[in-house]
Amino acid sequence: MHALKKNRPLRRVVLASAATVSGLVMLLSLKPHTLPEVAAAPAPAASGGATAGSGTTGSPSGGSSSGHTTGTRTVTGRTVQTRWGPVQVRVTLKNGRITDVTAVAYPSDNPRDQEINSYALPQLRREALAAQSASIDAVSGASYTSQGYIGSLQSALDSAGR
Amino acid sequence: MGTVFSFDVRGGDPGAVRAALDDAVAGLRRADAVFSTYREDSQVSRLARGEITVGECDAEVAEVLGLGAEAERAAGGWFSLRYAGRLDPTGIVKGWAAERAARRIAAAGASGVSVNGGGDVQLLGAPEPDRPWRVGVSDPLRPGGLAAVVSTAGARELAVATSGTAERGAHIVDPRTGRPARTDLVSVTVVAPRLTWADCWATAAFARGAQEGLAWLESLPDAEALLITADDEVRCTRGLAAHLD
Numbered sequence: 199m200h201a202l203k204k205n206r207p208l209r210r211v212v213l214a215s216a217a218t219v220s221g222l223v224m225l226l227s228l229k230p231h232t233l234p235e236v237a238a239a240p241a242p243a244a245s246g247g248a249t250a251g252s253g254t255t256g257s258p259s260g261g262s263s264s265g266h267t268t269g270t271r272t273v274t275g276r277t278v279q280t281r282w283g284p285v286q287v288r289v290t291l292k293n294g295r296i297t298d299v300t301a302v303a304y305p306s307d308n309p310r311d312q313e314i315n316s317y318a319l320p321q322l323r324r325e326a327l328a329a330q331s332a333s334i335d336a337v338s339g340a341s342y343t344s345q346g347y348i349g350s351l352q353s354a355l356d357s358a359g360r
Numbered sequence: 361m362g363t364v365f366s367f368d369v370r371g372g373d374p375g376a377v378r379a380a381l382d383d384a385v386a387g388l389r390r391a392d393a394v395f396s397t398y399r400e401d402s403q404v405s406r407l408a409r410g411e412i413t414v415g416e417c418d419a420e421v422a423e424v425l426g427l428g429a430e431a432e433r434a435a436g437g438w439f440s441l442r443y444a445g446r447l448d449p450t451g452i453v454k455g456w457a458a459e460r461a462a463r464r465i466a467a468a469g470a471s472g473v474s475v476n477g478g479g480d481v482q483l484l485g486a487p488e489p490d491r492p493w494r495v496g497v498s499d500p501l502r503p504g505g506l507a508a509v510v511s512t513a514g515a516r517e518l519a520v521a522t523s524g525t526a527e528r529g530a531h532i533v534d535p536r537t538g539r540p541a542r543t544d545l546v547s548v549t550v551v552a553p554r555l556t557w558a559d560c561w562a563t564a565a566f567a568r569g570a571q572e573g574l575a576w577l578e579s580l581p582d583a584e585a586l587l588i589t590a591d592d593e594v595r596c597t598r599g600l601a602a603h604l605d
Contacts, residue, residue, distance in 0.1 A: 334495060334509060335474055335483075335493050336474055336476045336481045336483075336493070336495045337476075337479065337498050338480065338481050338495050338497050338510070338521065338522045338549060339479045339524060339547060339549060
């Protein structure tokens, strides 16, 4: 218990820091075997987007919650600014376990955004729920392609005191 | 969209661990600046254009190129530091950078470190004294489902890396032809002590296909793997079971 207590603030800071490294993103999404046409799409964004996550630095708090610590609670994460627009998620917890994750705000200004959202948001939601239900620490192969979603989700969980 | 690095750090002196974490994050930023093939002014871009030599680059460049050359030899042409004839070490940089970040934090005294770089995970120590790290392997054919759960029980260090088509579409090409890999696989997950290698082996085995890929992975020391085919067949190396929960 002592270890967990000590770790809580650190984990928040850690995740906030993680958001700031999103500049690494384009480097990392580029395996040497990336097809030219695939590479062409993210390239322009990479040049101007090295600090996409900077707006989220150092504000681990800011989530809001309602309800009680036991029973069903709804917790809304802070809004995380991404290159593509604001992302904000809301989680529902029942007795400390996640029962639902929904996106309150997400980029939807253009058809490409909508196309990505159509599969990315449900996918991320399922992953959050799957990770929760299996009591695992991490997921390999998960498409963690939305740092905004993850950042907001984490702030919601922090607010919920998990 | 991009890849997120997340850190889960347990134990150790909070001040020392925090400083190491900052250092690790700075290291990731520097890796981006040095190795990015999207940045015209990165050392690797300048090296690829022949403007500078390896000796004029940061020492990390020689280190990564050396590791990449090892991976090329071990993978027998199924892993490459070049793309379309041009130097492009990004296939090894992500795993290497995440592993280095994890080791820096552990060296500062943390008793458990998990660094997840876009679904490729390096684990060191344990989250709690009586509990190993547990990593779910996402099932590409059942979104949200897990194909397996890998446990670090009995291992001080373990990495889990997954390559596949489900995440970002067909982004792995056969280095021999320059064409999209003609593979019967939808994902390959490699479990090995070091993420640097696990990531390379997963990529190489994916391009290679189920039968050849599995035989090759079986021949590697210290590596176990789970392969999922488009026909929803799951195959694994003989020693994988020891790592499964």
